[in-house]
Amino acid sequence: xxxxxxxxxxxxxxxxxxxxxxxxxxxxxxxxxxxxxxxxxxxxxxxxxxxxxxxxxxxxxxxxxxxxxxxxxxxxxxxxxxxxxxxxxxxxxxxxxxxxxxxxxxxxxxxxxxxxxxxxxxxxxxxxxxxxxxxxxxxxxxxxxxxxxxxxxxxxxxxxxxxxxxxxxxxxxxxxxxxxxxxxxxxxxxxxxxxxxxxxxxxxxxxxxxxxxxxxx
Amino acid sequence: xxxxxxxxxxxxxxxxxxxxxxxxxxxxxxxxxxxxxxxxxxxxxxxxxxxxxxxxxxxxxxxxxxxxxxxxxxxxxxxxxxxxxxxxxxxxxxxxxxxxxxxxxxxxxxxxxxxxxxxxxxxxxxxxxxxxxxxxxxxxxxxxxxxxxxxxxxxxxxxxxxxxxxxxxxxxxxxxxxxxxxxxxxxxxxxxxxxxxxxxxxxxxxxxxxxxxxxx
Numbered sequence: 001x002x003x004x005x006x007x008x009x010x011x012x013x014x015x016x017x018x019x020x021x022x023x024x025x026x027x028x029x030x031x032x033x034x035x036x037x038x039x040x041x042x043x044x045x046x047x048x049x050x051x052x053x054x055x056x057x058x059x060x061x062x063x064x065x066x067x068x069x070x071x072x073x074x075x076x077x078x079x080x081x082x083x084x085x086x087x088x089x090x091x092x093x094x095x096x097x098x099x100x101x102x103x104x105x106x107x108x109x110x111x112x113x114x115x116x117x118x119x120x121x122x123x124x125x126x127x128x129x130x131x132x133x134x135x136x137x138x139x140x141x142x143x144x145x146x147x148x149x150x151x152x153x154x155x156x157x158x159x160x161x162x163x164x165x166x167x168x169x170x171x172x173x174x175x176x177x178x179x180x181x182x183x184x185x186x187x188x189x190x191x192x193x194x195x196x197x198x199x200x201x202x203x204x205x206x207x208x209x210x211x212x213x214x215x216x217x
Numbered sequence: 218x219x220x221x222x223x224x225x226x227x228x229x230x231x232x233x234x235x236x237x238x239x240x241x242x243x244x245x246x247x248x249x250x251x252x253x254x255x256x257x258x259x260x261x262x263x264x265x266x267x268x269x270x271x272x273x274x275x276x277x278x279x280x281x282x283x284x285x286x287x288x289x290x291x292x293x294x295x296x297x298x299x300x301x302x303x304x305x306x307x308x309x310x311x312x313x314x315x316x317x318x319x320x321x322x323x324x325x326x327x328x329x330x331x332x333x334x335x336x337x338x339x340x341x342x343x344x345x346x347x348x349x350x351x352x353x354x355x356x357x358x359x360x361x362x363x364x365x366x367x368x369x370x371x372x373x374x375x376x377x378x379x380x381x382x383x384x385x386x387x388x389x390x391x392x393x394x395x396x397x398x399x400x401x402x403x404x405x406x407x408x409x410x411x412x413x414x415x416x417x418x419x420x421x422x423x424x425x426x427x428x429x430x431x432x433x
Contacts, residue, residue, distance in 0.1 A: 145365050149358050153348040163345060166338040167365065170372045195376070206368060210361050213282050 007086050007094035014078075015098060020069045027065055028106040031058045032113040048120070048183040052176045055107075055114060056135065059175070060168055062106045063139040066099055067147035067160045075151055088215035092144060092207060100140035107132040123185020127193075131182055134196045135175035141203035142167050148214040171199055224416055231413030238406045256314045257403060258410040263307030264332070266414040268374070270300035270422065271339075275367040278360035288426075290356035293363060294346065295425035297339060299418045304336050328385045331373040338366045338373075 015021050035054050082091055111132065115122065122128055143164055150159035178196045239258035277293035280286055311329065312322050323329065345362050349355035378385065 142365075145361065149345070149362055152354060152358055153345075155348070159345065159348055163341050163362065166334060166341050167369055169334050170369055170377055173377060199372070202368065202372075206365060210364060213361050214358065216357075 003086070004090055004093060007090050008097055011094045011098040014070070014074065015102065018074070021102070024062065024065060024069070024102065024106060025109060028058065028062050028110050029113060031061060032110045033117075036113070036117045048180055051114065051118070051120060052180040052183060055110060055179065056172055056176050058110055059103070059107055059132075059135065059139065060165070060172055062110075063103060063143050063168065064161050064164055066102060066106075066140075067143040067150070067164065068157045070095070070099060071147035071151040071160070072156055076156075083215075088212035089208065091215075092211045095144055096137075096140060096204070096207070099144075100137045103136035103140050104133055107136055120183065122183050124182045124188070127182035127188050128179055130193075131175060131178035131196060134200045135171060135178070138171045138175075138196070138200040138203040139168055141200070141207040142171065144207045145210050145214070148211065152214070171196075171203070174199055225420055228413055228416035228420060231409045232417065235406060235410040235413050239410065242406060243402060253314060253317055254403070256310060258406050260307060260310040260314055261407070262411045262414040263303045263310060264374075265411045266418045267300045267303040267307060268370075269415050270296045270303065270418045271367060271370065273419075273422075274300065275364055278363040281356050281360040282364075285353065285357070287352070287356065288430075290360065291426045291429045292422065293360060295422040295429065296418070297342060297363065298425060299422045301336065301339055302421070303414070303418060304332065304339075308332060308336070326385060327378040328374065331378055335370045335373050338370060342366055 035058070086094075108129075111128070114120065143160075146164045146167060147156075147160055150156045150163060153159045174196045178193060181193075235258055239255055274293045274296040277289045277296065280289035281293060308329075311332075315324055315326075315329070316322050319326075342359060342362055346355055346359045349358065
């Protein structure tokens with residue numbers, strides 16, 4: 001347990017270093033505000049459907065930004081450190097905890113801004129947060145594999161976006177559907193809300209299986 | 218002159234049977250579909266062959282990760298490439314069929330869209346392969362991406378389209394062909410057709426692998 005906590009603290013330190021965290025929050029808030037201003041030119045009439053779509057597209061871009069920062073130049077410089085001090089599964093778990101927390105945090109920032117600026121009435125806030133949490137976890141897990149593969153190429157930033165976008169489409173579609181239902185206040189049942197958590201679990205499972213393989217590189 | 222392997226004879230025989238029987242045997246009279254139901258023996262097996270070939274490619278990628286075998290890597294790429302050919306053909310035959318039955322070349326049907334995304338996913342795989350100079354690194358990392366892509370493709374083609382309304386059979390309340398509308402006359406040609414196209418895919422992939430080996 002203790003080595004895991006140390007690793008989580010290390011990941012957190014990496015995130016705070018070099019104003020990575022601040023730039024990510026700024027990115028999320030600025031994109032949400034840009035969407036608000038852009039829609040303002042058309043009269044700010046935003047349906048729940050459009051709202052959920054824009055929110056999740058911003059989340060995908062945030063996921064790419066996070067992966068680029070966490071698997072960029074710093075990660076490559078520290079590769080030896082990782083290899084000597086921790087195991088693949090421990091590193092993955094620490095990264096999942098810190099980065100899905102971060103992804104969820106960015107989602108909350110974006111969500112609060114959307115609610116504040118557009119004054120949308122959300123029927124079920126709890127369900128909306130739950131879908132944001134599941135979606136964040138699924139995206140983070142997928143981007144661990146994508147980011148780690150991309151970091152082995154000569155252009156990590158380019159390949160994170162190229163590989164990540166098609167990979168995240170199923171999660172994107174399912175998250176949009178789940179959060180649209182939350183905004184509309186449809187009843188939460190296992191039938192309607194089982195696909196997204198299942199996707200999150202499968203994504204984590206895939207990451208757990210594949211991450212150690214990348215580790216050996 | 219090397220002897221053809223047994224499966225290639227089977228493939229040739231089944232393909233001839235598919236084409237001849239597929240066009241000649243009587244088919245059930247269905248509204249709208251009419252004679253175009255015969256496309257079942259060409260459009261649907263393209264996707265079956267694609268999924269099977271990509272499954273084979275994923276299996277070869279598992280082998281690459283286990284043994285670092287360059288031959289398995291050649292097979293993984295070759296079967297993925299062949300699968301893309303089948304995917305493109307499936308899309309073209311599907312679009313022509315859709316034009317005459319659904320009225321549009323592209324109806325924005327969830328399965329149509331998902332298939333397009335699936336092709337993009339594997340385009341990313343081929344792009345990734347171009348990113349490495351070192352062959353051992355290329356084969357391992359692209360094998361990992363291949364194993365990431367396959368379950369996502371399955372989710373795209375088999376899980377998501379079932380969640381929404383779709384014009385395809387078996388989705389959003391439309392019955393799957395196994396239940397109602399695939400009758401025994403069609404089945405007589407359809408199952409051999411799936412096997413025939415899949416074997417043809419393996420044959421194509423094998424030629425591709427041999428060509429890569431010779432180039433080395």
